Amino acid sequence: MSTSPEAPGSETPKIDSSVSHSARIWNYWLGGKDHYPVDQEVGDQVLAFVPELVRSARADRYFLARAVRYLIAQGIRQFLDIGTGLPTVDNTHEVAQRAAPESRIVYVDNDPLVLVHARALLTSTPEGACDYINADVHDPESILRQAARTLDFGQPVAIMMLGIVNFIMDTDQAAGIVRRLMEATVPGSYLVISHPTTEVDAKAMTEAVGFWNQQGSAPMTLRTREELLRFFDGMELAEPGVVTCSRWRPDVMEVGETADVTHFGGVARKT
Amino acid sequence: MDVARARASEGRDVRQPGAGRSSARLVLGARLRRLREAAGVSPETACKTIRASRSKISRLELGRTGFKLRDVADLLTLYGVRDDAERATMLALVEHTNADSWWQEYADVVPAWLEEFLDLEQAATLIRAYEVAYVPGLLQTKDYARAVLWSGHPATRGMDAERRVRLRLGRQRVLHRAEPARLWAVIDETALRRPVGGGAVMRAQLRYLIEASRLPNVNIQVLPLSAGGHPAAGGGLTMLRFSESELPDVVYLEQMLTAVYLNRPADTAYYLDVLNRLAAQAEELDATAITLERILSGIT
Numbered sequence: 385m386s387t388s389p390e391a392p393g394s395e396t397p398k399i400d401s402s403v404s405h406s407a408r409i410w411n412y413w414l415g416g417k418d419h420y421p422v423d424q425e426v427g428d429q430v431l432a433f434v435p436e437l438v439r440s441a442r443a444d445r446y447f448l449a450r451a452v453r454y455l456i457a458q459g460i461r462q463f464l465d466i467g468t469g470l471p472t473v474d475n476t477h478e479v480a481q482r483a484a485p486e487s488r489i490v491y492v493d494n495d496p497l498v499l500v501h502a503r504a505l506l507t508s509t510p511e512g513a514c515d516y517i518n519a520d521v522h523d524p525e526s527i528l529r530q531a532a533r534t535l536d537f538g539q540p541v542a543i544m545m546l547g548i549v550n551f552i553m554d555t556d557q558a559a560g561i562v563r564r565l566m567e568a569t570v571p572g573s574y575l576v577i578s579h580p581t582t583e584v585d586a587k588a589m590t591e592a593v594g595f596w597n598q599q600g601s602a603p604m605t606l607r608t609r610e611e612l613l614r615f616f617d618g619m620e621l622a623e624p625g626v627v628t629c630s631r632w633r634p635d636v637m638e639v640g641e642t643a644d645v646t647h648f649g650g651v652a653r654k655t
Numbered sequence: 656m657d658v659a660r661a662r663a664s665e666g667r668d669v670r671q672p673g674a675g676r677s678s679a680r681l682v683l684g685a686r687l688r689r690l691r692e693a694a695g696v697s698p699e700t701a702c703k704t705i706r707a708s709r710s711k712i713s714r715l716e717l718g719r720t721g722f723k724l725r726d727v728a729d730l731l732t733l734y735g736v737r738d739d740a741e742r743a744t745m746l747a748l749v750e751h752t753n754a755d756s757w758w759q760e761y762a763d764v765v766p767a768w769l770e771e772f773l774d775l776e777q778a779a780t781l782i783r784a785y786e787v788a789y790v791p792g793l794l795q796t797k798d799y800a801r802a803v804l805w806s807g808h809p810a811t812r813g814m815d816a817e818r819r820v821r822l823r824l825g826r827q828r829v830l831h832r833a834e835p836a837r838l839w840a841v842i843d844e845t846a847l848r849r850p851v852g853g854g855a856v857m858r859a860q861l862r863y864l865i866e867a868s869r870l871p872n873v874n875i876q877v878l879p880l881s882a883g884g885h886p887a888a889g890g891g892l893t894m895l896r897f898s899e900s901e902l903p904d905v906v907y908l909e910q911m912l913t914a915v916y917l918n919r920p921a922d923t924a925y926y927l928d929v930l931n932r933l934a935a936q937a938e939e940l941d942a943t944a945i946t947l948e949r950i951l952s953g954i955t
Binding site: 418421496510 | 837839871874876896900903904921924927928931932934939940
């Protein structure tokens with residue numbers, strides 16, 4: 385892509401297309417078209433360790449859609465989606481606003497490529513609202529401050545953290561950030577987390593992540609199901625708890641071919 | 656001209672297209688490629704079977720040329736497709752793709768290099784564009800479009816100008832139909848300040864852009880002069896994306912007497928990167944209406 389170096393004084397924001405990029409690799413695995421050859425190359429190299437990752441990535445997306453529909457059914461109309469990623473089919477606001485057009489969604493990411501796509505392509509119904517904020521998952525105060533422009537924290541909010549907590553390397557720090565975000569919400573709010581784990585094919589996943597972390601995009605970590613449970617401490621987990629994404633309240637149509645995938649997910653209610 | 660009137664006028668000007676002719680062609684081509692690859696048949700062998708050149712198969716599989724019933728029937732046989740129902744479906748698609756293009760009634764003012772674009776544009780679900788000299792064709796008012804066409808080279812003025820204007824407005828249906836495409840355009844400030852057709856025409860054009868920018872499926876970003884150098888300094892470009900996952904993006908680069916179409920991932924990824932950088936460098940979408948108002952107030 386960028387065959388020539390940036391000119392001195394160039395004001396081009398820092399979109400680096402010379403190295404692979406986690407959101408674009410994810411887009412490649414999901415069958416999107418917003419990736420470059422370098423992402424396909426690294427994405428394929430990761431798949432050489434764990435070919436099932438494509439299925440896991442897609443199961444994670446389906447989990448997102450089912451979780452949002454579940455939350456809408458519980459009366460939730462406000463969503464704080466942290467770690468937006470590149471737009472794909474059935475983004476959070478599309479699922480939510482299809483069922484409840486007045487839903488308000490704040491997308492959070494710190495990547496200029498993701499943000500510019502989100503602003504252009506993740507657009508709200510006239511009845512609802514979408515906002516896009518530039519913040520790092522490591523900085524919950526900034527997220528909460530900016531999200532308050534669009535969300536009413538006096539009403540229940542769903543905090544959506546899909547495939548993002550794995551970018552917080554330290555588990556204590558991750559638990560602290562999740563706790564801080566939930567502290568800002570009222571009872572009746574929800575937390576949704578999905579996370580790659582060592583529960584399925586631990587050895588291959590560990591090798592794959594070791595390789596990933598050498599490729600220049602943001603480093604990430606795997607966790608066990610037990611560690612994920614800790615993020616939901618003190619909350620009321622919706623059935624069936626923290627499970628492989630493909631088995632979290634599957635739609636009837638999906639039952640036939642359900643296989644365990646490495647991404648686990650859960651939904652819990654603040655009491 | 657307001658958005659509603661633009662819609663009404665194009666409704667009169669353009670008949671319904673041969674219902675998705677070009678997307679059917681794209682899908683048919685992609686299916687033929689999958690069948691060929693699944694059967695392990697080389698493009699060379701496929702070419703021989705239909706008595707055509709190597710490039711012909713590639714154009715067919717990319718949906719860039721028309722299909723003959725006999726060719727497709729022979730290819731299906733070669734690929735081992737014997738199921739009558741499957742063959743009938745594919746052959747019905749062929750007949751469908753041979754329906755007239757929406758632009759046929761303007762065929763006399765459509766140069767050969769433009770034909771494919773006119774089909775592909777209507778089949779796209781996302782159209783990304785950067786324009787440096789003019790307001791993008793999909794967002795032009797009738798008067799502005801007429802002025803653009805009249806300011807062209809004298810050799811092209813002899814063509815029926817009003818028909819060319821109507822053809823251009825006909826393209827805009829892609830943004831206003833029941834399931835419209837999304838247009839994501841970055842427009843250089845230069846294009847917005849150049850009073851093509853004079854002050855009155857340009858003011859109306861800018862007002863129309865302000866209205867169009869409020870459509871849910873239209874994103875307009877202004878690349879201000881103050882942004883300085885940028886990665887598309889060479890000129891405008893358009894990228895078309897289709898909903899079918901197997902169809903690659905197509906980049907369209909129009910020149911004065913011809914156009915370039917790119918669809919190899921190595922090429923299109925370069926332009927995708929350019930478009931991404933432009934979008935990141937341009938003003939945010941929220942600022943567009945204010946910027947357009949400011950430019951409008953400066954045009955006398």
